[in-house]
Amino acid sequence: xxxxxxxxxxxxxxxxxxxxxxxxxxxxxxxxxxxxxxxxxxxxxxxxxxxxxxxxxxxxxxxxxxxxxxxxxxxxxxxxxxxxxxxxxxxxxxxxxxxxxxxxxxxxxxxxxxxxxxxxxxxxxxxxxxxxxxxxxxxxxxxxxxxxxxxxxxxxxxxxxxxxxxxxxxxxxxxxxxxxxxxxxxxxxxxxxxxxxxxxxxxxxx
Numbered sequence: 001x002x003x004x005x006x007x008x009x010x011x012x013x014x015x016x017x018x019x020x021x022x023x024x025x026x027x028x029x030x031x032x033x034x035x036x037x038x039x040x041x042x043x044x045x046x047x048x049x050x051x052x053x054x055x056x057x058x059x060x061x062x063x064x065x066x067x068x069x070x071x072x073x074x075x076x077x078x079x080x081x082x083x084x085x086x087x088x089x090x091x092x093x094x095x096x097x098x099x100x101x102x103x104x105x106x107x108x109x110x111x112x113x114x115x116x117x118x119x120x121x122x123x124x125x126x127x128x129x130x131x132x133x134x135x136x137x138x139x140x141x142x143x144x145x146x147x148x149x150x151x152x153x154x155x156x157x158x159x160x161x162x163x164x165x166x167x168x169x170x171x172x173x174x175x176x177x178x179x180x181x182x183x184x185x186x187x188x189x190x191x192x193x194x195x196x197x198x199x200x201x202x203x204x205x206x
Contacts, residue, residue, distance in 0.1 A: 069102040070165050079182035080109060086187040087115035088149065093156070102165040104139065108156045109183065113149035120148045120191035125183045132179050135167035143183065146191050 076099055078092035089112040099105045113119055123143045127136045142157040149155065159181070167173045 066102045066162060066165055068165060069100050070168060071100065072168065073098050073100050074163055074176065075178045076105070076161075076163075077178060077180040078107060078109070079180055081182070081184040083184060083186040086121050086185055087119060088112060088121060088185060089114055090183075090185055099163065101163045101167060104160065104162045106158055106160045108158055109142075110154065110156055111147070111149065111185075112154040113152060116151045118148060118150050120146050120188040121185040122146050122188050123183045123185045125181065128180045128182070129176060131172060132163075132167070132176060135164040135170075135173070136179060136181070137162055137164050146188055147185075148191060 075096055077096040078094065080090045080092055082088055082090050089110075091110055093108045093110055097105060097107065122145065125141075125143045127133050139160040139162070141159045141161075147155075147157075161181075163179065167176070
């Protein structure tokens with residue numbers, strides 16, 4: 001009696017490889033888009049966090065002076081940098097000053113456009129030691145605003161600041177006697193246009 005050969009079960013049709021690749025690519029694209037969107041949404045929060053806490057040496061902003069000046073003094077040094085591609089000379093008019101904690105001080109940085117064309121730059125800043133960012137407070141400065149310079153133009157830019165007396169309550173700052181304020185100007189390739197009938201407010205705003 002002959003044995004029956006078991007029948008081979010029919011194979012399931014394979015899904016085309018192309019459709020799977022397209023699906024994977026689509027999912028990856030959506031993930032990347034969501035990550036980019038989340039990063040942009042996080043920028044305002046990150047900036048607020050840095051200003052509120054002094055994280056990374058980010059200084060504070062105030063509209064008025066503190067109510068009292070202490071007897072303790074600190075040395076504030078001034079640093080200046082130019083990112084490649086911006087043909088400017090950028091230097092502090094003083095390398096350092098001594099200020100009492102709580103005292104309002106005004107210093108100037110000198111900026112010269114050394115090229116034969118109009119150029120625009122924008123400055124970022126921080127202070128070191130980084131932990132002093134929570135106490136170094138500016139009333140007025142030129143940071144985070146576009147500065148447009150005509151060919152050969154020279155401009156003096158003011159920084160008005162104080163070191164908050166609350167720093168004396170922070171035991172971590174007991175040994176802090178020197179703070180360095182550092183600015184870096186970056187080139188702006190597509191500056192924001194300013195209407196001819198409007199004054200250029202970018203020169204001195206915070």
